Amino acid sequence: MTERAIDVLEEDKDGFFLVVEGSQIDWAGHDNDAAWAMTDVEAFEKAVEVAINFAEEDGKTLVVVAGDHDTGGMTTGSNGQMDLNAQVLQNVTATGDYMASLLNEERSNISEVVYNYSSIELTSEEEKIIKREQNASLAINKVISDRASIGWTSYNHTGADIPVYAYGPQSHKFVGFHDNTDLPKLIADTMKLKFTY
Ligand SMILES: [Zn+2]
Structure with a gap:
């Protein structure tokens, strides 16, 4: 989709502004669903790669990669362990939501469902x-998070600082700490747009 969007927009000789959102990273954060979060980060990374490749070739394009907030407070190193056990997540093929939707009323098929979509053999506990x-x-x-040694602090948006990455002309404007609400102002500035707020 990112590739197609750039293909269409680059026809305009006045230049273009494109927003690509990896929105399900946030949904996964709300659900504390580690595998879903990583899968959608991977999809977003592919979109960023397409944008960077275009910017590299074009030489006049600024790429800004940012989130408006963290969700869930995801960390590695929980459950008394220090190391991430990422293999656990690589074997997960469905969201917790989807697995839960397959449970019968007594949840007696829980072991089977979780095993089918994660290869995890649940302990009786x-x-x-x-x-x-x-x-x-x-x-x-x-x-699943406990097995992978991933911790969470919230089911909601958190106040944690998040990284902002910028590549291309005027990317230096994004160095340092910024309020998330300043990012659109900085972007407008780099595009020489009059931005009313
Ligand atoms: Zn959210």
Whole structure:
């Protein structure tokens, strides 16, 4: 989609402004769904790669990669462990939400469902926890995160600082700390647009 959008927009000789959003990174953060978060970060990375390749060739294009906030407070090193166990996430092929939707009323098929979509063999303790928790989706995501040694602090947007990356002409304007609400002002400035706010 990013490739196609650039193809169409670059026809305009006055230049163009394009926003590409990897929005499900945020949804996954709200669900504390580590595998979903990483899958969508990977998809977003591919979009960034397309944009950077175009900018490299074009030489007149500024690429700014930013988020408006962190969601979930995702960290590595939880559950008393220091190392990330990323292999766990690579084997996950569905969201916790989807797995939860396949559970029967008693959740007696929990082991089978989780195994089918994550290759994780639940311990009886993990099975008990998922059966007992009101929200099965969040409980499944917690088990997977714990196995991967990933911690979370919130089901919502957090106040954590997030990185901003910039490539191309005037990218120096994005160095340092900025309020997220300043980014559109900086972008307007680099495009010499009059921006009313
Ligand atoms: Zn959100």
